[in-house]
Amino acid sequence: MGALEPILLTIITASTPLLLAAMGELITERSGVLNLGVEGMMIVGAVMGFSITAMTGNPYMGVIASMFAGMMMALLFGFLTLNLMTNQVATGLALTILGLGLSGMLGEGFIGQPGIKLPVLHIPGLSEIPFLGTVLLSQDILVYISLALVAAVYYFLFKTRAGLVVRAVGDNHSSAHALGYSVLKVRYLAVLFGGACSGLAGGYLSLVYTPQWVEGMTAGRGWIALALVVFASWRPLRLLVGAYLFGAVSVLQFHAQAAGIGLPSQFMSALPYLATIVVLVIISRNLVVTRANTPACLGRPFSPDR
Amino acid sequence: MRLELEKRSEHSALMTILSPVLALVLTLIAGGILFAAMGYNPGEALYAFFLEPLTNQWSIEELLVKAGPLILIAVGLSVCFLSNNWNIGAEGQFTIGALTGSIIPILFHEYTGPMAMPLMVLMGALGGMAWASVPAFLKTRFGTNEILTSLMLVYIAQYLLDYLVRGPWRDPDGFNFPESRLFDDAHTLMTLGDGRLHLGIVFALVAVLAVWFMLSQTLKGFEIKVMGETPRAGRFAGFSHRGIVWFGFLISGACAGIAGMAEVSGSIGQLTPVISPGYGFTAIIVAFLGRLNPIGIVFAGLLLALSYIGGESAQVSIGLTDKITRVFQGMLLFFVLGCDTLILYRIRLIKTARKAGGAHGRA
Numbered sequence: 001m002g003a004l005e006p007i008l009l010t011i012i013t014a015s016t017p018l019l020l021a022a023m024g025e026l027i028t029e030r031s032g033v034l035n036l037g038v039e040g041m042m043i044v045g046a047v048m049g050f051s052i053t054a055m056t057g058n059p060y061m062g063v064i065a066s067m068f069a070g071m072m073m074a075l076l077f078g079f080l081t082l083n084l085m086t087n088q089v090a091t092g093l094a095l096t097i098l099g100l101g102l103s104g105m106l107g108e109g110f111i112g113q114p115g116i117k118l119p120v121l122h123i124p125g126l127s128e129i130p131f132l133g134t135v136l137l138s139q140d141i142l143v144y145i146s147l148a149l150v151a152a153v154y155y156f157l158f159k160t161r162a163g164l165v166v167r168a169v170g171d172n173h174s175s176a177h178a179l180g181y182s183v184l185k186v187r188y189l190a191v192l193f194g195g196a197c198s199g200l201a202g203g204y205l206s207l208v209y210t211p212q213w214v215e216g217m218t219a220g221r222g223w224i225a226l227a228l229v230v231f232a233s234w235r236p237l238r239l240l241v242g243a244y245l246f247g248a249v250s251v252l253q254f255h256a257q258a259a260g261i262g263l264p265s266q267f268m269s270a271l272p273y274l275a276t277i278v279v280l281v282i283i284s285r286n287l288v289v290t291r292a293n294t295p296a297c298l299g300r301p302f303s304p305d306r
Numbered sequence: 307m308r309l310e311l312e313k314r315s316e317h318s319a320l321m322t323i324l325s326p327v328l329a330l331v332l333t334l335i336a337g338g339i340l341f342a343a344m345g346y347n348p349g350e351a352l353y354a355f356f357l358e359p360l361t362n363q364w365s366i367e368e369l370l371v372k373a374g375p376l377i378l379i380a381v382g383l384s385v386c387f388l389s390n391n392w393n394i395g396a397e398g399q400f401t402i403g404a405l406t407g408s409i410i411p412i413l414f415h416e417y418t419g420p421m422a423m424p425l426m427v428l429m430g431a432l433g434g435m436a437w438a439s440v441p442a443f444l445k446t447r448f449g450t451n452e453i454l455t456s457l458m459l460v461y462i463a464q465y466l467l468d469y470l471v472r473g474p475w476r477d478p479d480g481f482n483f484p485e486s487r488l489f490d491d492a493h494t495l496m497t498l499g500d501g502r503l504h505l506g507i508v509f510a511l512v513a514v515l516a517v518w519f520m521l522s523q524t525l526k527g528f529e530i531k532v533m534g535e536t537p538r539a540g541r542f543a544g545f546s547h548r549g550i551v552w553f554g555f556l557i558s559g560a561c562a563g564i565a566g567m568a569e570v571s572g573s574i575g576q577l578t579p580v581i582s583p584g585y586g587f588t589a590i591i592v593a594f595l596g597r598l599n600p601i602g603i604v605f606a607g608l609l610l611a612l613s614y615i616g617g618e619s620a621q622v623s624i625g626l627t628d629k630i631t632r633v634f635q636g637m638l639l640f641f642v643l644g645c646d647t648l649i650l651y652r653i654r655l656i657k658t659a660r661k662a663g664g665a666h667g668r669a
Contacts, residue, residue: 036453080640084647085311089392089453093590094639101632108627220461227454266469273461276454277444284450303311 007251008135012143013209015247017042017201019146021225022232022239023153024070024197029229030157031190032170032297033081036092038198039222040099041073045202047107050115050213059118063142063203070199071192073099078191082184085301100216107213115211118142118204142204147240149197154236166190170295173302183302198222220273227276231283233293242279249275311651321649326595326602328648329641330609336637346624354623355616355630365619367501369611371573374506375400375565375582377607379589381513382561384598386554388521390534393555395441395456396562397586398463399434403563404570405467406433408486408577411493412475418492426493426567427509434563435556437463442555446548452555460586471577486577495572504572506565510607513561518600530554562586583614584632591639610635 021038028035035041048069053062077095080086118140127138157163168176169186177183201221206213224246232239253268284290337355338348359365379396386393393399407430410422440459444450470486477487495504521527533540533550541547570581592610596603617631 076640080644083311084644085651086643086647090590090594090639091643093394094636094643097587097591097632097639098636101629101634101636104629105627105633108629220458223454223457227458230451230454264469264473266465266472270462270465273458276458277440277450280450280454281444281448284444284448287449303313 010251011247014251015244016143016146017204019243021198021201022228023149024194025229028190028194030170031166031187032295033187034088034299037095040096041070041195041198042202042222043103043218044099045070045199046206047103049203050206053116059116066199066203067196070195074191074195078188088299110213117211118207150236150240173297231279310654310656312654318649325645329645332641333638354620359615359619367503370507372614373607373611374510375585376589376592378510378565379562380592380603381517382558383593386558388534388598389530389550389554391554392453393456393558395459398460399437399559399562400566400586401463402437403430403434403566407567411489412486422492430563430567431560434559438555438559442552446551468579484579488576506568506572514600595642
């Protein structure tokens with residue numbers, strides 16, 4: 001048990017940013033919008049979270065800033081894809097390129113600065129329970145938020161009317177429009193939610209995962225989050241499993257490196273990316289599940305008059 | 307009063323040409339605002355970024371050196387994008403092309419015969435094609451999304467490069483630096499003139515001509531465009547969906563691979579852990595800014611190359627951070643995509659609001 005606890009703790013730390021970003025993208029995609037700019041929103045969230053924390057000394061301000069930054073990026077994406085009906089794939093790529101550039105510029109003065117870590121929230125009584133308490137109930141607020149989000153998104157999508165509307169807009173925007181729902185409004189909200197979650201995921205990286213600013217520190221996690229949404233076939237509970245599975249893979253490869261299993265470290269570092277490809281292949285072979293769950297209007301622009 | 311988009315009955319030919327120009331102007335304006343916000347004189351900063359590099363011969367040569375890989379990769383990507391296949395992993399194919407192109411100069415450096423260079427080009431192309439064939443295979447065989455797989459392969463390629471230059475391919479006489487041996491003269495791409503300009507730009511221009519010819523003069527070009535725009539019509543015409551996926555990926559992989567080989571052999575002269583300032587990703591911008599048209603891509607490639615040089619030049623002359631280059635590139639792509647809306651739609655001002663509730667909730 002002694003060796004297991006730290007491993008489990010790092011798995012939680014590695015999984016949380018993936019879970020946050022992917023959960024946001026899940027809602028965005030459920031509304032029929034494919035935002036490939038997760039990586040860009042994340043990295044801007046990371047730099048804003050870090051810099052505001054450094055300026056105010058309060059990591060909670062950083063968390064709010066990262067969320068806000070992600071939403072601003074998402075707003076830009078929303079304006080182009082929803083109002084100007086640009087190609088969603090290309091616009092998402094543009095968002096990533098812009099985000100990586102912006103973050104590099106904004107973060108230049110913060111490279112090498114020591115960061116302030118988001119504090120662990122101790123729950124009196126519960127956090128002292130051996131194992132369960134020390135692992136699961138001694139986390140920072142973002143871990144709790146990410147887990148609460150799984151339940152909240154599940155409830156929202158499948159148990160509320162608003163969730164039904166989001167799914168309807170994603171599956172058949174013309175019908176949703178004919179019923180009188182504003183496709184644009186629903187999609188804007190979904191895109192903004194995705195931006196907020198991606199921003200938080202970035203903030204988690206620069207405030208908890210490695211509490212400092214490193215250029216390009218998202219290292220493809222935004223793309224892995226996108227793959228996770230496909231892997232989860234747009235279902236929140238599967239997403240939870242997927243994110244933790246990936247977190248585990250990326251942590252275990254570190255431990256395998258440390259244990260010296262003889263493979264070059266670069267091969268182990270490439271493992272999460274390789275795993276992503278393998279997982280995508282496995283899931284896309286299962287056509288029944290994928291077809292049944294893919295939002296039918298995913299990536300298709302909507303213009304109200306036609 | 308509000309703005310509304312109205313679909314044009316056909317593509318606006320005028321806007322097709324004007325849109326990238328408009329995007330560039332908007333980028334310059336936004337850039338000026340950005341510079342002003344950072345406390346620089348916008349005019350001075352824009353001059354240092356976009357015009358100063360064009361005032362001396364050294365930078366113009368450097369511009370062509372950087373435009374070479376951008377144009378070459380983008381021309382390949384345009385074929386892929388036109389057929390509606392999203393290869394965004396050109397950076398990885400570039401890296402693998404550089405690796406396979408370096409096999410002769412590193413492992414068989416005694417071989418300096420006349421065939422060395424053509425073989426290196428061939429191997430670079432094959433390496434890029436091999437890497438691009440993975441997403442193509444997964445897409446055609448399993449229906450796996452090519453965007454994510456091609457991108458993941460970028461990271462894997464970079465780790466492979468890192469492993470080789472720090473491990474088996476490290477120069478034994480290199481004082482433990484993570485670098486391969488320096489290439490022999492026979493393995494270094496011929497220079498044009500006595501500066502740094504090398505044959506890479508010629509490869510790019512040959513590719514531009516070849517792709518232009520293919521797209522405008524051959525049945526294959528027609529097939530690519532039909533399959534990209536209306537795959538259903540294409541299938542009725544007997545075109546193969548799988549065939550076109552493979553074709554797009556292999557062409558773009560080959561171009562990126564040759565670009566990678568040319569960069570290492572022509573510009574760097576050895577393998578190092580980092581061989582590209584993001585050419586593979588910037589080339590995506592080049593392809594779009596150039597309207598997926600080979601001739602347009604030449605201009606777009608020169609412009610994006612200027613953004614690299616401009617970043618360096620502005621850093622030297624007025625102390626601006628060179629990170630601004632990526633911001634400019636991102637803004638440019640955004641504005642291009644936004645302005646492209648004008649090709650398909652016309653913007654109209656609508657004076658009065660519609661019936662209450664028309665835009666919100668149930669009518």
